[in-house]
Amino acid sequence: MNKISEVLLNRRTIRKYSEEAVGDDILNELLTMACRASTTGNMQVYSIIITRDDAMKRELSPLHFNQKMVTEAKVVLTFCADFNRFNKWCLLRKADPGYDNFLSFITASIDALLVAQTFCIAAEAKGLGICYLGTTTYMANKIIDVLKLPKGVVPVTTITLGWTLEKPEQVDRLPLEAVIHYKTYSDYSIDRIEMIYRDKEERSDSLQFVKENSKESLAQVFTDVRYKKADNVYFSNVLLQVLKDQGFMNQ
């Protein structure tokens, strides 16, 4: 295996970090590599907020539901969809920016996620550990306040970064044929759904999960415990308001 396949095939999310510093040199090297990611029209409609300061991490922590990685990781990076900088440049050059709409938010989010994921691969290749925080989109309104994000800027994901202090078991993935379609989408029959999810459901950690949560099935752990409809609807409305407030729903 060459290095890139080794990194990609052996990676896992890391949630425990050592006390060892993550220096500015390595961080800048990773950021430089990440910013080589593809970007829509080479506009780079993203920004990355670096948090190293303990007091700021403590402010961010409750906004990430007190997940301990926020205060324990050496660096917290918030990746934002950002049309603010590009809009300002356009206005300065007598160009009329038409980026106050939902499509532009998606465009900038894609840019931000591509740079985030490239950063993660670069970090993992250097032996660092990362964890994404999905809480960013749930609490975007409050994160905007703490990080002082202006109009045109919305946080879309957060990554915690540090030298790894654990080597957890790799978690499962669905078989490749579950997610790949040739030529056109081939919709899933009941038999295929049974087959695709069987291994996942029969894993001992899955069975334990179901038991601990007093549920009938693993799917119920997702729908009734981890990602509930009521929470999704609530945070969806919060996020829609954020998009309005940050100027992405003006068309």
Ligand SMILES: Cc1cc2nc3c(=O)[nH]c(=O)nc-3n(C[C@H](O)[C@H](O)[C@H](O)COP(=O)(O)O)c2cc1C
């Ligand atoms: C967008 C996104 C949000 C995530 N949010 C969290 C999170 O809030 N907390 C956490 O511990 N892990 C989070 N994760 C990590 C996933 O739980 C993890 O990637 C998944 O369980 C697969 O594990 P692996 O990365 O070790 O293969 C997130 C991952 C992604 C891609």
